[in-house]
Every structure is written in C-alpha cells, then in structure tokens.
Amino acid sequence: MPDPWMPQALRADVGDHAPCDPEFPARAIAHITADREATAEAPLDLVPFANLKSFFTGSGKGQAPQILWDPFTGAFAQFFPATSRSKAVADAPGGTRTNRAGKVVIQVEALFFPHCRVNGKVFARLVDTPCTGWGDLHAWISSWGVPDVWPMGRPTSLTRNTCPAGKWRTEGGWYAHAHVPENDHVDPGSWPEFVSQPLCEPFPGASFFQAGRRSPVIGRMHSRLVAEDCDRYTSHAGPDMWGAGDVRSYAAWQQKLGFEGRAADGIPGRFSWDRLKVPRG
Structure with a gap:
C-alpha cells in the first residue's frame, strides 16, 4: 500500500479524518493559496510558508487540503x-461530495498568488516558479493511482470551467479548483507538466533474496544502495550475487527509511523496495 503520508512532507495532522468514496476514480485537485491580491504594476511579497501552515492547523482547519506545497523551496506540510x-x-450537503468523490481525492495548495515577489523577482504564473519538489509530489500522488490526465484540460488561465456531473463521476485524474462542481473559484491558472517516472523493477518477493542467488536485479539493487549512501559492502566483486554485504547494506537502507529492530533485518520488503527505485533492465 502506498504511504498515506508523503515522506517528504512535515506531518501536521489536523485530525477529523473521514473516508473517501471508493466507487469513484482516484483524483487530485490543484489549487493556489491566492492569499494576496497583487498586480503586475503592484507586486507583493510572497506570504511565508509558516504562516499558511499555521493557518491550516488553526483557524483554517475547515479549509485545509492534504498538502501545502512551497514551489520556491520544495517544502511540504500535510494536514490529512x-x-x-x-x-x-x-x-454542498446532498451534492456530489466534492471532497470525497474518489478512491482518493488528494488536494494540493501551492503557496502562490499571481505577481508574487520572491527575492526581488516577480512571478506571474505558478509555472514560472522553480516548481521545486514537484517531482516528489507528483510521484507520491501517482502512487495512489491518480492518472496523468486532466479530464477538463490542463489549466492555462484563471477562468472558470465547471466539470459536468457525469464526467466528474466517471473520470479520474487531475482537476483544477476551477473545474470542481459546486465551486466558483478560478485557480490555479497554471500547473507544471507531469514528470516522467523511470521504469522500476517490481518487487520480486522476499523469497527471491537467497544466499548465492545471481541476478542482474541484485546488481542494480547493489548500485542503488551505493548511490543512497548505504554501502556496507566489504567488496564490490560479484555485485549480482546476494550475500552478507547485501544484507548489511539493505539493512542500512531500511534504517534510513526509519525502520528499527526486526523491521531492519536486511531482507527487502515491498515498501522499502519501492522506495529504493531499482531501475528495470
């Protein structure tokens, strides 16, 4: 199962959890915080990330998304x-249950408003920012089965384009706040392109990792462990054969992910394997 909490995000759980409606397809909803009104002639400084985090954990709990994302620094906070x-x-009561209509309905607020000023530079659109961290955010949302499609089109302007009820019920993917039924917002105005994810080796099962087994999968795993600074090998000869060095190195990887004790025994499990992202041959 994917991680309900984005690994790169600061967990700021506001409680009041409630299930989504699994009869609908998985979706994500894109927002901008739009917390100040600026113009090209009168730009304004970006509101600090900490201010928005405090808002969503305080008086703004009733408006909190899953994720607050700072596209300038790559910082994340997660509230649900x-x-x-x-x-x-x-x-609306008795309506389309817009916050729930999906196997997941992952809502993202990008810390941004048009013509915000950061370090003296003004940004008119979200896509003009560095979009730092977008790859991690996109990968986490994709892990929940949200397809890389915009059923109502990728947002390119601050205009309203309400999704028909039938499309909303049947088509998963990414929606702008401007597309969501029962709403009147026009954000986010733009959104970064989807990030191509590298093909990774699927988890072969714990029984695959037996002493003396040779496989190019083990060799590629060896390389990834070294790249992740989990090299506990005494020799790099025969990197495609499972042995004691692999156990030590994989245990270091599990510990890096936060596992302890018997959960960091050096034998790959699905969660840690998926996080290692061993490339497919």
Whole structure:
C-alpha cells in the first residue's frame, strides 16, 4: 500500500479524518493559496510558508487540503492522510461530495498568488516558479493511482470551467479548483507538466533474496544502495550475487527509511523496495 503520508512532507495532522468514496476514480485537485491580491504594476511579497501552515492547523482547519506545497523551496506540510477527505473545496450537503468523490481525492495548495515577489523577482504564473519538489509530489500522488490526465484540460488561465456531473463521476485524474462542481473559484491558472517516472523493477518477493542467488536485479539493487549512501559492502566483486554485504547494506537502507529492530533485518520488503527505485533492465 502506498504511504498515506508523503515522506517528504512535515506531518501536521489536523485530525477529523473521514473516508473517501471508493466507487469513484482516484483524483487530485490543484489549487493556489491566492492569499494576496497583487498586480503586475503592484507586486507583493510572497506570504511565508509558516504562516499558511499555521493557518491550516488553526483557524483554517475547515479549509485545509492534504498538502501545502512551497514551489520556491520544495517544502511540504500535510494536514490529512491520502486516505481521508480534506476540506479545500466547497461541498454542498446532498451534492456530489466534492471532497470525497474518489478512491482518493488528494488536494494540493501551492503557496502562490499571481505577481508574487520572491527575492526581488516577480512571478506571474505558478509555472514560472522553480516548481521545486514537484517531482516528489507528483510521484507520491501517482502512487495512489491518480492518472496523468486532466479530464477538463490542463489549466492555462484563471477562468472558470465547471466539470459536468457525469464526467466528474466517471473520470479520474487531475482537476483544477476551477473545474470542481459546486465551486466558483478560478485557480490555479497554471500547473507544471507531469514528470516522467523511470521504469522500476517490481518487487520480486522476499523469497527471491537467497544466499548465492545471481541476478542482474541484485546488481542494480547493489548500485542503488551505493548511490543512497548505504554501502556496507566489504567488496564490490560479484555485485549480482546476494550475500552478507547485501544484507548489511539493505539493512542500512531500511534504517534510513526509519525502520528499527526486526523491521531492519536486511531482507527487502515491498515498501522499502519501492522506495529504493531499482531501475528495470
């Protein structure tokens, strides 16, 4: 199962979790915080990330998304797990349950408003920012089965384009706040392109890792452990054969992920393997 909490995000759980509606397809909803009104002639400084985090854990709990993302620094805060609905869109009683209508409904607020100023430079659109951390965010949301499609089109302007009820019920993927039924917002105005994910080796099962087994999969795993600074090998000869050095090095990787005791025994499990991202041959 994917991680309900994005590994790169500061967990700021506001509680009040509630399930999504699994009869609908997985989706994500893109927002900008739009917390100041600036113009090209009168730009304004970006509001600090800490201010928005405090808002969503305080008086703004009733409007909190899953993720607050700072596209300038790559910082993240997460207020609800992926498995819960969040509260960043209007959801009329008896309506389409906009915050819940999906196996997941992962809502992202990018810390941004048009013509914000950061370090003396003004940014008119979200896609003009560095979009730092977008690859990690996209990968985590994709791990929950949200397809790389915009059923209503990728947002390119601050305009309203409400999704028809039938499309909303049947088509998963990414939606702008401007697309969500029962809402009147026009954000986010733009959003970065999807990031191509490298093909990774699927988890071969714990029984695959037996002393003396040779496989190019083990060799590629060896290289990834070294790249992740988990090299506990005494020799790099025969990197494609499973042995004691692999156990020590993989245990270091498990510990890096936060596992302890018997959970860091050096034998790959699905969660740690998927995080290692061993490339497919």
